[in-house]
Amino acid sequence: MLTASIAQLSEALRSRRLSCVELARALLDRIETLGASLNAFVTVDRAGALKQAEAADARHAAGNAGALTGIPIAHKDVLMTAGLRTTCGSRMLENFVAPYSAFVVEKLAQAGMVLVGKTNMDEFAMGSSSENSYFGPVRNPWNTALVPGGSSGGSAAAVAARLIPAATGTDTGGSIRQPAALSGVCGLKPTYGVCSRYGLIAFASSLDTPGVFAQTAEDCALLLTAMAGHDARDSTSLDRPAEDYARDLARPLTGLRIGLPKEYFGEGTEPGILRAIEQALIELTKLGATTIDVSLPNVKLSVPVYYVIAPAEASSNLSRFDGVRYGHRAKQYADLLDMYKKTRAEGFGAEVKRRILVGTYVLSHGYYDAYYLKAQQVRRLIAEDFQRVYESCDVIIGPTSPTTAFPIGDKTDDPVKMYLNDIFTIAGNLTGAPGISIPCGFDEKGLPVGMLIQGNHFREARILGVAHQYQRVTDWHRRVPVTFD
Numbered sequence: 393m394l395t396a397s398i399a400q401l402s403e404a405l406r407s408r409r410l411s412c413v414e415l416a417r418a419l420l421d422r423i424e425t426l427g428a429s430l431n432a433f434v435t436v437d438r439a440g441a442l443k444q445a446e447a448a449d450a451r452h453a454a455g456n457a458g459a460l461t462g463i464p465i466a467h468k469d470v471l472m473t474a475g476l477r478t479t480c481g482s483r484m485l486e487n488f489v490a491p492y493s494a495f496v497v498e499k500l501a502q503a504g505m506v507l508v509g510k511t512n513m514d515e516f517a518m519g520s521s522s523e524n525s526y527f528g529p530v531r532n533p534w535n536t537a538l539v540p541g542g543s544s545g546g547s548a549a550a551v552a553a554r555l556i557p558a559a560t561g562t563d564t565g566g567s568i569r570q571p572a573a574l575s576g577v578c579g580l581k582p583t584y585g586v587c588s589r590y591g592l593i594a595f596a597s598s599l600d601t602p603g604v605f606a607q608t609a610e611d612c613a614l615l616l617t618a619m620a621g622h623d624a625r626d627s628t629s630l631d632r633p634a635e636d637y638a639r640d641l642a643r644p645l646t647g648l649r650i651g652l653p654k655e656y657f658g659e660g661t662e663p664g665i666l667r668a669i670e671q672a673l674i675e676l677t678k679l680g681a682t683t684i685d686v687s688l689p690n691v692k693l694s695v696p697v698y699y700v701i702a703p704a705e706a707s708s709n710l711s712r713f714d715g716v717r718y719g720h721r722a723k724q725y726a727d728l729l730d731m732y733k734k735t736r737a738e739g740f741g742a743e744v745k746r747r748i749l750v751g752t753y754v755l756s757h758g759y760y761d762a763y764y765l766k767a768q769q770v771r772r773l774i775a776e777d778f779q780r781v782y783e784s785c786d787v788i789i790g791p792t793s794p795t796t797a798f799p800i801g802d803k804t805d806d807p808v809k810m811y812l813n814d815i816f817t818i819a820g821n822l823t824g825a826p827g828i829s830i831p832c833g834f835d836e837k838g839l840p841v842g843m844l845i846q847g848n849h850f851r852e853a854r855i856l857g858v859a860h861q862y863q864r865v866t867d868w869h870r871r872v873p874v875t876f877d
Contacts, residue, residue, distance in 0.1 A: 394418060395554045395872055398463055398611040405452060405462045412452065412462030416445035416506050419464050423508070423555050426876060430531045430553060432546040434469045435477050436509035444506040451504055459614055461504030466559040468547050469510040470517050471497055471602070472591035480593050481513040481525035484713050484720045484739035494591025495626065496560060496602045496619040503618040508556060511546030515741045516710065517564055517595045519543050520813040521803065522571070524743045529800050532575060533873040534839055538797040541571030541813075544605070548575035551605045553876040558615055559605045564595050565698050566792075566817025568603045569829040573792035573842020576831045578859070578869060579605050580612040583849050584824035585630035587616075588623030596705035597628075599698075599821040608869055609830060609859035613638035616852060632850075640857030646680030648858065649785040653688045656790030656816060664835030665791045672832040672843050672862065673789065679861055684785050688777045693770050694818040695811055700754050700767035701822075706744075707751030713739060746807065775823040782848045787858055791816055792829040792842035816844055826852045830859045831868035840871070 393401065393410060404410040420438050427433055441464065448462035472478050472490040479485045493501070501507065514524040522530035522545025530545040532538040533553035540549040544561030548571035551559050561568040563581040572579025580603050587602040594600060604615040617638060622631040650673070657666065673683060715721035715735030722734035740748070754763035781788065793813055803810040820827045825848060832843035847855040863869050 397607045398557050402459050412445040412448035416441050430549045431528050432550040433509045434512050441508045448504050463505050464508045465505045466509050466511050466556045468544050468561045470593050481515040483526045495588035495623045499619045514543035515744050517543040518743050532797045541574035543567040545571045547605050551577045563601045563603050564599045565821050566814035569817045570793050572829040574797040576840030578830050580828045583826045585628050586620050588626040588629040590623050590626040594709040596702040609856045613856045637853050640853040641860040643857045645861050648681040650681050650683045651686040651785030651788040655691050661794040665841050668833030668841040686781045690773045690777050691819050697767045697770050698818045700763050703747040703751030704755050704764050706747050771822045788846040792844040796835050796839035825849050
């Protein structure tokens with residue numbers, strides 16, 4: 393049962409073939425035995441998890457358990473969890489204990505999920521490889537010499553290695569979908585505003601989106617149904633009726649129109665990835681879907697637009713980490729200004745400093761109109777391209793990442809090369825639309841390939857249904873790295 397999906401575990405718990413405490417203890421033992429090789433966790437809360445599992449067993453015994461009651465979960469360490477460390481993978485918050493929980497953490501706890509621990513990540517969610525953590529790099533369970541993707545690499549690696557059946561992540565430019573692809577799991581980014589950002593330590597406020605990792609699209613649907621909802625504490629939270637995101641799982645694909653942007657299938661994408669996507673499209677057409685060639689002419693500008701807007705917002709958001717109120721403070725300093733300088737110099741890593749400097753520059757007098765304002769205008773053009781394409785198709789499909797997992801240290805000296813790993817995912821954050829990456833094969837090196845299924849705003853149920861129908865006739869999502877099988 394340790395490699396079972398959420399749906400399978402839920403049935404086992406409901407039928408009492410397995411207790412919540414037994415499941416939690418088995419996974420905690422698995423994390424203790426196998427987790428160190430991946431460095432996927434920053435914090436493991438064994439005592440707290442077992443206590444929650446006991447409460448979940450009581451709910452099952454009383455007959456008021458839901459589909460997620462007793463299912464273990466881990467949270468990305470950028471989401472506040474009351475009473476536990478929330479570090480953001482940074483020295484700045486190395487010993488910070490959260491005084492309250494994020495909205496999505498609260499919602500999943502109310503659903504009865506058992507919090508096992510917090511997962512490692514790129515510092516303040518800035519990165520595409522999970523190498524930028526103060527606690528060391530996360531390793532890919534398919535090959536521990538490789539990165540798992542980022543910034544939510546700890547969550548992706550933990551689910552891929554079956555250390556945990558589900559984990560949360562956050563997606564600012566692809567930080568759920570890209571590591572899902574590189575690690576061979578499902579990663580869902582919902583529409584911006586569907587899940588509250590309250591308690592998510594901000595990187596880029598107009599882009600940050602909480603989401604989930606799991607083994608199957610069905611599992612992602614169950615998780616999103618539990619964690620979505622309006623929250624008055626977040627001004628960007630959308631006040632919409634509750635949805636059952638699993639409602640389209642059984643919907644046939646007959647008549648589905650799949651848009652294939654020519655910009656997603658050009659030079660720069662590894663041949664093994666393109667072959668896997670082509671085979672996946674053949675399976676989808678067998679299920680009744682049709683493909684349509686489309687174009688997103690401005691999507692090529694997504695990366696430069698993102699790396700103006702995101703650092704600008706990060707520069708503002710991270711100004712609060714100054715050593716005065718919480719977090720790291722330099723031990724020796726001459727005056728207040730010196731304390732600010734030394735605290736931030738010591739507390740932030742190289743990538744965070746780089747983005748703060750870029751963001752401060754583009755927001756400065758004389759450059760705001762030339763860079764930040766212009767980037768926002770191009771952002772609108774990118775969104776208009778997608779709206780035009782959705783007039784002729786229901787979903788857009790392509791690769792999640794132009795490469796499969798790469799060696800640790802391979803791109804750390806070339807930031808632009810690293811940034812291009814998010815070339816297919818960034819547009820989803822700039823437009824705020826949902827997307828899911830699902831496993832669709834392996835390349836010639838035996839590394840997992842991810843397929844990105846995107847939909848228009850609030851079409852989560854539709855893209856989850858497409859993913860589920862594909863997973864009914866394939867087994868890529870069931871593959872487990874041999875060391876963790």
